[in-house]
Amino acid sequence: MAKSLPPLTWFRAFEAAARQLNFTAAAQELGMTQSAVSQHVKALETRLGVTLFLRRARGLSLTDEGRMLLPQVGSALETLADAARGFEAGPTKNLLTIASSVSVAEWVIAPHLAEFKARMPDLRLRFVGTIWPDDYNTVRADVEIPFGSRSQVGRAGIMLEPGGLIALKAPGLRGPLEDLPLIESVGTSDGWSKWRDVVGPVLQPEIFVDSYGAALHMAAQGNGVALVSALLAQNALSSGQLVRASPASLQSTEGYFLRITPDVPGAEAFRDWLLERLADAPDIGSVQG
The missing domain is CATH 3.40.190.10 (Periplasmic binding protein-like II)
Structure with missing residues (x-):
């Protein structure tokens, strides 16, 4: 069986960091956190088995492998963008x-x-x-x-509105929040580590997903507690799919x-x-x- 490709987000993080030669600048361009860009690039390096950047005090520099990969990734991303634009045309009335x-x-x-x-x-x-x-x-x-x-x-x-983050779990998941498994949405600025600092002790996350929606689905199936945007939680709460795991809520920078x-x-x-x-x-x- 052919080996699957690395996620597209890893390539996007690499391409932006390679152009900017700075993880922080790449994060601002992509709308990610600096840590998310760094993690995506590190994951790509691990997957490919090469070092793509030399991390220096004043910024980044590409390795030979990074310089070889950049034009190919840039070309591929542009090809994908062109392919998507080809489907945007069509009837627009109403x-x-x-x-x-x-x-x-x-x-x-x-x-x-x-x-x-x-x-x-x-x-x-x-x-x-x-x-x-x-x-x-x-x-x-x-x-x-x-x-x-x-x-x-x-x-x-x-x-x-509502803004902020709240902790949700399936109605059948019993026990205090500090003893329950946690689901983390990566790529956002605020998460369970901030909850631990502001609200109270919890376990380390065991399940990691790339969106609040996926976290909600995981929680609804009884896999753990999801810390998600209160905006997304409204229907899940009113329909009874999920319940609050804690009455506390958390401010968010996003x-x-x-x-x-x-x-x-x-x-x-x-x-x-x-x-x-x-x-x-x-x-x-x-x-x-």
Whole structure:
């Protein structure tokens, strides 16, 4: 059986770090944390069995192997971008394009989408999955729901509430939080280590996933406690799929934002509906820390 390819995010982290010769600058470009970029690059080096960068006090420099890999990765990423752009054309009348993470589409929008469609029955919807803030530079969307810090997203974005992080588990998972297995969403700035510092002692995470949505699914199956965005948790709590593992909540340096293309009637209608829906959702507790 052919060996599977390394994840695309590893290559994206390498390519950005190789151009910037700085993990911090690459992280800002990609909308990741510096530690996430460093971890992705280290994972790629381990997978390939070579050292791609020389880590120096004043920054990075490429090794011979890194210089050999960079043009190939850059070309491949551009080819993928061109291939994706080829599918963006098509009928656009009454079509509203919404760019968001799969987590938001599945846990925030999908449970109530029929309500919006009833308001706008002639409007067709196209969802584009995104992960990092820079993904929005490569898609043409009427509505964007990026995740990140205010500085990454920009002043045009409306921060969606509730913000902060809460701990969730399956109703059948018994025991105090400090004794339960933990699920960590990597690539975000805040996690269980901050909870340990601010709220109280917990075990080290045992399961690592790349999105809050995946963490919610893992928790719903009884695999542990997920520390996730309170915004994503609303439907999971109201439907009984998950319950609070602790009454405490945690402030976060990142969150979800909403921005639209001006003067697009469908976009304005979607913005107004989503903000109304979130305002009407049950209160799940205040944020501390």
